[in-house]
Amino acid sequence: MPSGLAALLDDIAGITKLAAASLDDVSGAAGKAGVKAAGVVVDDTAVTPGYAMGFTPDRELPIVWKIAVGSFRNKLLFLLPGALILSAFAPWAVTPILMVGGAYLAFEATEKIIEAFAHHEIAGEEVEELAQSSAELEAEKVGGAIRTDLILSGEIMAIALADVADKPLAVQAAALALVGVLLTIAVYGVVGMIVKMDDIGLHLAKGGSRALRGLGRGLVKAMPVTMEALTVIGTAAMLWVGGGIIVHGLEHFNLTPVPHWVEAASHWAAQVPGVGAVTGWLATVTCSAVVGLIVGGAIVGVVHLIPRKKAAH
Template identity: 70%
Template sequence: MASGLVALLDDVAGIAKLAAASLDDMSAAAGKAGSKAVGVVVDDTAVTPGYAMGFSPERELPIVGKIALGSLFNKFVILLPGALLLSAFAPWAVTPLLMLGGAFLCFEATEKVVERLFHHHEASDHPEELALSSTELEKQKIKGAIRTDLILSAEIMAISLAEVADDPIALQAGALALVAIGITVAVYGVVALIVKMDDIGLALSARGQPGLAPLGRGMVKAMPVIMTSLAKLGTAAMLWVGGGIIVHGLEHYHLTPIPHWVEGARHAAEQLPGVGGAAGWLAFALGSAVVGLVVGGIIVAVLHLLPKRKGAAAH
């Protein structure tokens, strides 16, 4: 009996070691996969607060919570099964899908740049929103945010899948699940903090304490600057992430002139003493952003300028 108990305990210990090793492998794979998606995460974090702004303070956090639940639905019900099916049956499709998604990010960012430079649209330019009740507008904003999240989450999952594509399918599933949970918690935790920053600032300033009141007033004054900066950062992130995906895709298919130029700029910047790592990253990001701007500009021209010219010619 004693020997049987010892054997059972040995088996349990062995299973525990295997489980711990598997968790370590999943954590390592998730870290490797998630690090490559950081640019899309920045964009997701920069874009989402705008959907919760403009409502009463007591509705801001519930709105963020509903968007976060929608994001988890996107990742676990739609994207994770789709990613695993791709990995199992059509791994060749991952790179083309990544490049299509990268091109879409470039298009979205370039369109924002064009609108800011030439049109300067404001929220008041959409009178149809003014006719909606607060509840209807909230539902509309949440649906719009979840649709946007689906696109960005698809990029995150595709980038992550590309990093663990050579691992066993179970490890891929675990790594993607960890990435999905970790990124969702991180993004929407930061988003919740951003949308409540002005309320936190008002609460601190209302206390009247010498150290806290100036800090609170500073937080309230900083909110417009933070939101504007986040919007610009999100656009820049879309360009460098989308362009970087296209650069890596071209390299994958041995269409090397553009990847060689971007990689050459990075290697040259990495030779700078003391700041080589940061300079190399910045050079690659700038090179990728230029590629993204060119690709996005071509798509914008095709979708917006050519139809207008055809219409003018017809008249």
């Protein structure tokens, strides 16, 4: 009996060590993959606050929460199983799907730019938006945010998957789930703080020390500038992420002229003494954004201009 108990304890110790090693593998893989996906996380954080603009203060956090729940659903119910299935049975399909997502991001960003420079053409749309009830407008904004999040989350999961592709399936699944959960909490926690920045400022401005009151007034005054800057950053981020996905996809399929031009521009810009890493990165981002703008402009033309010509005829 004692020998049987000792054997059982040995088995339990072995299982515990195996579980600990697996946890180390999962946390290590998740950490490494999460760092590589950080660039897309910044884009997601910049894009999302704009969807909560224009609503009463009591609806801002509930809107952010709805988008966060949609993001969890995107990552854990759709993208995680889809990524594992594709990795196991159709790894060739990952790049084309990502390229389609990149083209969609480029299209959305290009539409925003066109709208910003053509106010008179979208006046009718603004009137239609005003005619909507707040509930309808909220549902539309949340739906748009979740669709955009699906593309950005897909890029995050794809980057993470590429980093854990050599791991066992269980480790891949656990690492991707951990990356998805932690990055979603981080992104929407920051987004919630951004959209409530003016309310926090008002609260600070009403009491406390002179320094806190000054900080509160500064937060309130900075809110419009911050939201405007985030709108610009978010649009630019959608362009360079979408364009970057397309460039990498072209390189993957050996359609090399455009990727070679981007690489050459980045290499040339990286030669600047002292700041080569920064200028090289800026060159890559700018070239990717130009590619995104070209692709997005072509899609906008197909989606909007051709139907208008048919209507005119």
